[in-house]
Amino acid sequence: MVFSGENAYKYLQKMAVEIGPRPSDSEAEKRTAEWIRSEFLHLGPDAKIEEFDVTSGRVTSKKLEVLEPYQEDVGCEVSPLSGSTGPDGVTGEVIYLDNYDEEFLSEAVTGKIVLTSGQPANRDKAVRYLMKYKPLALILIESTWKGLAKNLWGSSTQRKKYGNLPTIRVSFEDGLKLVQNGAQKVHVVAETEELAVKSQNVIAELRGSTFPEEIVIVGGTTTLFWRSAGRGTTRVGLQ
Numbered sequence: 422m423v424f425s426g427e428n429a430y431k432y433l434q435k436m437a438v439e440i441g442p443r444p445s446d447s448e449a450e451k452r453t454a455e456w457i458r459s460e461f462l463h464l465g466p467d468a469k470i471e472e473f474d475v476t477s478g479r480v481t482s483k484k485l486e487v488l489e490p491y492q493e494d495v496g497c498e499v500s501p502l503s504g505s506t507g508p509d510g511v512t513g514e515v516i517y518l519d520n521y522d523e524e525f526l527s528e529a530v531t532g533k534i535v536l537t538s539g540q541p542a543n544r545d546k547a548v549r550y551l552m553k554y555k556p557l558a559l560i561l562i563e564s565t566w567k568g569l570a571k572n573l574w575g576s577s578t579q580r581k582k583y584g585n586l587p588t589i590r591v592s593f594e595d596g597l598k599l600v601q602n603g604a605q606k607v608h609v610v611a612e613t614e615e616l617a618v619k620s621q622n623v624i625a626e627l628r629g630s631t632f633p634e635e636i637v638i639v640g641g642t643t644t645l646f647w648r649s650a651g652r653g654t655t656r657v658g659l660q
Contacts, residue, residue, distance in 0.1 A: 432460075445477040446618035457623040466627040475620040476577045478502040484510065484610035485560070485589060490603060497560075497589040501613040503575030504585035506558065510610035511587065513557040517600060521559075523550045530554040534607055538562035538596060545579060552583040558609045559588045562596030577615060587611040 436443070436453055443450040454470050461468035478501025485497040513534045518525045520539025523546070531554045538561075541547030551559075575588055589611050591599070629635070
């Protein structure tokens, strides 16, 4: 077997378009794992599904409302593992930053809702410095036109290390309007909860003929492929 770009694209289409977002422990994720396993079996190697524990999150309510100098509800998505505002949300003044790397931060951020389109060079380091100034929430503007990414979870590890940072994302278009119209005060609701759930890897094994005791591991997360030169046992794992 050799790698097929055409087949890889078909697999991407299946998972990204036909099945769509696959949050951990969702029916879509389980359906994807079963489908990947069936494809491996069709290609020849043995395949099995292995479960593992993972931290996931759930959004129970979300809202972004501009209060001053105009009133408007803005569509948004929430990063559920970054932090929660609780059901009442938070209200505060908006401060726009080109980025939230260390050099852009000061006490002016304290008690404010940060709006930014910048991508920090090191997000873990940026969040660590940002949380020193205790902002109320973070609003991230998408970098591409007509796109609003789903399932951008945030990090429970960062939250536990640096504190609660309710984080929402808005489209490029809505972010541009917020900046151009001079949004000064907003109300943010990002009510979330953390969940301990099961996810799964699909493990396929193709036993080699020349050195079957040797193991070559190939991993991937978005596409389905495997190849073997026949030297050893090839194991392919996909999540």
